Amino acid sequence: MKNMNVQRWGTLLLGALGGVVIALGLWSLGDLGAASAPAEAADLPAPVAAAGVVWEETITPFLSQKASLELAPADEVHVANAPDMPPPITRTDQRIVEVHFDVVENVATIDPQSGVEFETWGYKIAGDDTPVIGTPGPVIRARVGDVFRFTVTNPPTNTHPHNVDFHAVTGQGGGAADTVVAPGETATIEARLLYPGVFMYHCAFGDVPEHIAHGMYGGIVVDPEEPLPAADKEFYIVQSEYYTDSLEAGLSELDRDALFDEEPSMVVFNGTKGALTENPLEINVGDRARFYFVNAGIDLDSNFHPIGSHWDAVWQEGATYSPPIRGSQTTLVPAGGGVVADLIGQVPSRIVLVDHALTRAFYKGAIGFVDVAGSPNPEIFEAIKSP
Ligand SMILES: [Cu+2]
Incomplete structure (x- = not known):
């Protein structure tokens, strides 16, 4: 390009x-x-044009003809399960990226510590035998200008129709209208990825809040034509809410009053309470760690903060065409939005990722750990007098 x-x-x-x-x-x-x-x-001073403000008529790429595009290279990875990310797309031309999801309907333990179970619906990579509950759905990765050929299958053993609305897709309902699949059905769409960034996807069938409340969401990363500066580690995190009628061990039901009132019983990272505290993310001193973060909501904005660190770079709203802001403490991620945020492992420590509306972090589950390994650096931090 x-x-x-x-x-x-x-x-x-x-x-x-x-x-x-x-x-x-x-x-x-x-x-x-x-x-x-x-x-x-x-x-009065003479008016001047605002410095540095340049308007580009469009930021979407010149599109190579769809009929001329080849499939993406066979060794290029386009899907991964949280918290993993597929590697960045390094090619410089537009291709066809094929992704196939199966819809998942099951009962899962969403808080292993207390034993709360819930009827979870979601998505999994078709043919992938990794045990997943389907929420959050896998992360998808492609490059701006690519044709995204997406297939979704709703297995005949399921009981509800579903679909997918991709915030990265330009077309009716982000693809939702043409991906409605009843149990036993399969649908395919092709969509041009016009804008780079990190975007939410979710089921948009019927009572949409109900489908999202059961866990039907995930993220799609569209790499820009000019790649972001390299990161040493990349992670995929989705914040979301559960509205259970119980926090006791055993099967809980969807609390429709709480859903109406936007008062979730649990706010979690990556689908279950403790997903990122029982299995901390690991980086080394000196690493630039990049978080592709989606706030699936349904209703709450996220105040994403790394306790004991900083966001070195933040691509606000996940809009990676634009330059990042540097040196932020807490980045606001709206429901239905995303962010790309980098931190640097400076000293050995446990960085605590939270939604800094801390009731959610300490009582409801919106908390995760990033363990930084390496040598201490007293130039940056040292305890002078321990008690
Ligand atoms: Cu659904």
Whole structure:
């Protein structure tokens, strides 16, 4: 996509030149105004164009003809189960990326410590024998401009129709209208991935909050044409809510009053309470760790914070075409949104990932650990007097 880079920078240059022309025009208008205005108005500074604001007519890539596209290389990985990420897409051309999901309906233990069980619905990689409860669904990874050929199968043993709305897909309902599958049915869509970023997907069939409350969501990462700076470790985390009518051991039911009132009984990372505390993520001192984070909601915004660290870089709203902000403490992730956030392992420690609405972290499950291994660095931290 060398041509695209040239085109993009050309557009930027034209935009910048346009800004200068507008600024000069406004400046000369201001000058004219000053000549005929009362004396006090003449003291006002001349208007100038806002520095650094360049408008690009479009940020979607030039699309190679769909009929000319080949399948992505056989060794390129496009799906993974949380908290793993497939490696970044390194090719520079557009391809067809094929992904096949099976719908999962089962009963799962969503809090192993207390033994709370719940009827969970979700998605799994078709043909994958890894034991998963299907929530969150697998992460998908492709490259902007790719054709995303997605197939979903609802096994005949299931009892409900389902579908998928991809926030990365441009088309009716993000694909939901054309992926409705009753038990025993299979559907396929092809969609052009027009924007890079990290996006939510979810079931959007029937009583949509009910389907999401049972666990039908996940994330899709669309890599930009110009890759992000390399990270040493990458992780996939989904925040979500359960509305159970009980927190006791055994099967709980969906609490519809709590769902209506937007008062979840559990707020979790990666589908079960304790998923990332029983199995901490591991990095080393010096690592840049990147989190592809989706807030599936249903209802709560997430205040994503790494206790004992910083977000070194944050691509807000997961919009990776735009530059990141640097050096943030807590990033706000709306329900139905995502973020790409980096931290750097600076000293050996346990970094605690939380939704910093801390009731959710300490009482409801929105907490996870990142264990940083390596040598201490007293230049950055040391305890001077232990009690
Ligand atoms: Cu569904």
